[in-house]
Amino acid sequence: MSSAAPGSTAHLFEVKSAQLQLVTLLLKSTHLNEVANELQQRYGNNPDFFAGDPLLIDLSALRDSEESVEWSFLLPLLRRYHLVPVAVKGGSPRQMQSALQAGLAQGDEATYARAEAAGQAVLRAAAAPVPEPELLPALIVDKPLRSGQQVYARGRDLVVLAMVNPGAEVIADGHIHVFAPLRGKAIAGARGYTDARIFAASLEAELISIAGVYRTSDKPLPANVQGRPAQVRLQAGPDGEKLVLEPIN
């Protein structure tokens, strides 16, 4: 136990400015039972998906409706999925006031940290020098991933040197590289990074997804990539983003 010696002017704390990476939840409904059901459907099998991520709740889709949000229901619900709600943004003054009373900070100056290539870069350069984010090296897996196994490369790329079998899942917030047959599910850009790509030495995946845009093997892969070295990326088009599958070489 250490304690400040009497008489000394020990500083027991300092106040500094800090930045925090947040996950955003764009809430589209105040029918929280339905929200709870959807959470259960999407993440029920994977309750550790968020692993304590701080959360910004975006109310902009509800702003005009002026409906009130049942915070005493929503906050415990989100915490059950290991999300830590810290702030709200975008709500009507009344909604924001109620959030403040529920213990959430006002996060209106927060902007989406979506890596929109050019615009973002300019913005960054203009702003005060931001400390370089610490490099998170890719997660490397050199054993086969078999049915029922799952690997999540949190905040980084995933490199798999052995096969990914049907029923296995590889998930990364960045890119996914598989130097062997990819036969299971591959989910790149799991937290919305739209420039993420999937590379496979032999593309035979059951499901491929980039930043939430997905395609299942229900629709067979085109012949020029099926079972061949290929990459998958997301391309913005007039009618939204779509997955582009291309052979490599």
Place this chain on the structure above:
Amino acid sequence: MAKIVVVTSGKGGVGKTTTSASFATGLALKGFKTVVIDFDVGLRNLDLVMGCERRVVYDFINVIHNEANLHQALIKDKQCENLYVLAASQTRDKDALTQEGVGRVLAELANMGFEYIVCDSPAGIETGALMAMHYADEALVVTNPEVSSVRDSDRILGMLGSKTQRAIEGKEPVKEHLLITRYNPNRVEDGQMLSLEDIHDILRIGLIGVIPESETVLQASNEGLPAIHKEGSDVSEAYKDLVDRFLGHERPLRFVEAVKPGFFKRLFGGR
């Protein structure tokens, strides 16, 4: 040093118990002191296949719960000098198996001088299957040439690589062997069954044997006789090959080529 071998598959009805019985018998016939343990608590079958169901007084669960000692529960095989059976309980369920209890019984068996301990795993991926594989040194992964069986075997291989004592303690991993049962080369040729290559392409572990599809297996289990005792049958020969390969001898693969039915067979529709 006793070697613990789990016979497992994930999927039910693929031939785990048939294989456990014949494999353990084969090892005993080679002179090794062998015990085969039924982990399928509540749905015991091994004693039937081994033909000792009427001699079960105490079982594996009794020993785990200290209600009987091993000498009381071990059933000596009638055909084979070095073979013993430890039956499962029919009245309990898988929760009666405890990791600590299983470990204690296996250690005791090793102390009694058993050279091979064959663990007949129940189907599924729950307690029973986990207990059967937990202390394994080697695994026979029994797979039928069809997609769902291959998928389940894949799942079990994942668990062998992560949930066993060797995996948890970071020791040398469990040695995995692929055993394909109910293989029918003619049906493979017709495209009704997966071929050896298809299966290997997904599972990618060493193939230790192929047991052909045969009525002998059913006859043998009904008689309470391990199929390996059915002298002269394909199944018996294939199980003997399996045992030889397991003991480190090279044996060519047999019963994997399609046989065209002869002219008379086609004419008279014989089977």
